[in-house]
Amino acid sequence: MNAAAPLLRVENLSVEFRTAAGITRAVRNVSWSVLPGQTLAIIGESGSGKSVSSSAILSLLPMPPARITSGRILFGDMDLLTLDASQRHDINGKRISMIFQDPLSSLNPLRTVGSQVVEAMTTHEVPRDQAQARALDLLEQVGIPNAALRFRDYPHQFSGGQRQRIMIAIAIAMGPDLLVADEPTSALDLTVQADILQLLRDIQKRTGMAIVFITHDINVARQFSSAIVIMNKGAVVEAGATAEVLARPQDDYARRLIGAAPDPAAPISAYRRPPGRAPLCRVANLSKTYPARRDFLGRRKGTDTAALKNASFDILPDEVVCVVGESGSGKSTLARALLRLEAADSGTVEMDGRNLMALDGDALRRVRRDMQIVFQDPTASLSPHLTVEDIVCEPWNVHGDVVPAAERRAAAERLMELVGLRREQIALHAHQFSGGQRQRIAIARALALKPRLVVCDEAVSALDVSVRAQILDLLTELRRQMGLSLLFITHDLGLVRAFANRVIVMRRGEIVEEGDVQDVFLAPRHPYTQSLLASLERLVE
């Protein structure tokens, strides 16, 4: 095969969605191509059409409502858009295969993983005994320990990273020429993400398959791909060699997108904790254990889970304390226990010297005014039944003495402007806003009682990169104006660099490292922090 001839060419592809609400042009005249053995990253924010254009390759678009209005997808000299069902069968899974973001929902929960890998081959007429042998080999290749023993296990018995490995085993079973990977690592922890990318890179080196890698994460694209396509609102705005495009983006949007991504080379905020200041909030020996489930006779099934073990730290007035940890590290339990949204087993939380754990009823409600929370998903944290006015005024309606009833509307309008929304929008419902705007509403609600501490539980993780940067800027600005302390909980180490004053690293319910931000980043003491930082800087070799 001629090395310069593209393996797959998408030409002038346009896709529309026809729904009752009207026609949405999801993809407009998109063209790109991928060479044999190449890794192409398609980057874009939600709604940019990056997934739609690649689903068309495997004919996975729901039609209707989707309709392909123009274009060709050439695989060799075959137009993939004109294939009939039997020709499709010879392509999908055999020469082109795909992996998805959520490996739990793309594996059948009712069948063993072994049988699912075998089926990927028997469906393409591989004899069953050969398929069995190769399936075992594949599971070993993708790094499932004790593959022979685990062959008959079900998907829920594996971790998220392992499930994605199993999906990869299924995808490469027939030795495809092209793998389409739709956000395959976005739901995974940083260290697991690095392992999966390394696995894909190793397979690619061995088999020479091409990879189309769809992602919103510029850092991943930078390290993993050799060519890049940037999409915005259904159109390609910039394409070229990865290093070239990321270093010198020409298009306006591309420049903003790349600028908004956390830069691993950006300067770290310099902060020295002033000695001798009284803390605003002091957490001491906070612990929480989730007891094992008991069966009908009260016998324990499994073991207790210690979600939080003896967590102790201080937050000074005006300080940004970031808690970093992977999923299951206990960082959300920490936030909920600290705010007494969930009862801790032992330990104390002192706000201004008053122990929260000893308060009850009205005294507790009074302290709640000083500490508010912003949640990860603004769609879930805003009631769909209320107008934005009712949402923003809720704190005042609950604590009736803060703002007189007659002035609440005006005060709410001022808050809207403070968080960068328009006054008139106060009459709308939350679903009429974009994700970033919804998070602004949630922030407005959190600020209504003029709290002194705001806990942000993964408050920007669900947002697009450019929106994320805006919300972080907003929080920084508000903090300056109102003199807030922030407890910022995140799994994204890159985010913390330029934003935090203090960093707390958590692992399996324990605080393994705590310090001023530059100390943690430049001279990490704990091996876990070191490995986290290493995987941030170097995802793949």
Added chain:
Amino acid sequence: MTETETATPGLRQRVLAGLAILASRPGAALAFLYLLAVVAAAIAGPPFFADSAEAIDFKARNLPPLSLEPSWHYLLGSDSIGRPSLDRLLVSARSTLLISLVAVALSAAAGVLLGLVAGLRGGFAAAAIMRVCDALMSFPTLLLAILLLYVVKSSVGTVVLVLAVSRLALFIRVTRAETAEVRGRVYVTASRAIGARPGWITRVHLLPALVPTLVTLFAVEVAFTMLAESSLSFIGIGVQPPGVSWGLMVAQGRDYLATQWWLSFWPGLAIVLTALSLVVVANLMKTALDPRQKWRLQM
């Protein structure tokens, strides 16, 4: 006070918007008109037609439908002693509607209250309520009603009560399930973080989430209760003559099905159409009450 000022449109605009929605949906409009007619009959039927409905006239016995000869009262035919079916239908609309509406209203009020307690409190109270629920549900509705009506003397009041008790479990179950689900939502946690009391959370967050489901359930239950009341009357333990109800009319026509089919047919049709219309209108209301779904109605 602040929330009603400028953001919400006035009653006039609301009514106009409602009419516009109905105008573009002929099915729903028909259902709505039919229900209006039933309500009108329930209000105006007894005062205007009570006498003519009971008037025995042997010259006009066993008239088939579309007989306009003695008078228009006989449009839907007459029975073996010459009572006009149309008038009897209009008169019995009131008792039929009242029995089912009152029964379901009682059932819903008690069920929602108990369901909220079970969903919010947990512990012994919840366990007790739910076990009673299980006991009620393990009996077929009609069997339960028949058993109860053999014990107590059958009258309109007892029929209402028996029907209310027999449908209680459904309201408790639905309310409790929905409450438990909504209680776990992040916006309720956010409200707790603000410092809201349980009463506030119930009023502001739980009830609005419950209403669309309850409206649908209410309509379906009214339809079901109407049919159940008919069945009770049909087997002779529901409304007793000289009382009237559509169900009783179906029952009384049973012996004449082969010769005078219209005696059972018209009340039967009225029951079916009422049930159908309630479900159609409830479906529309459910969409209209959900802020996220409302836009669908404006197309």
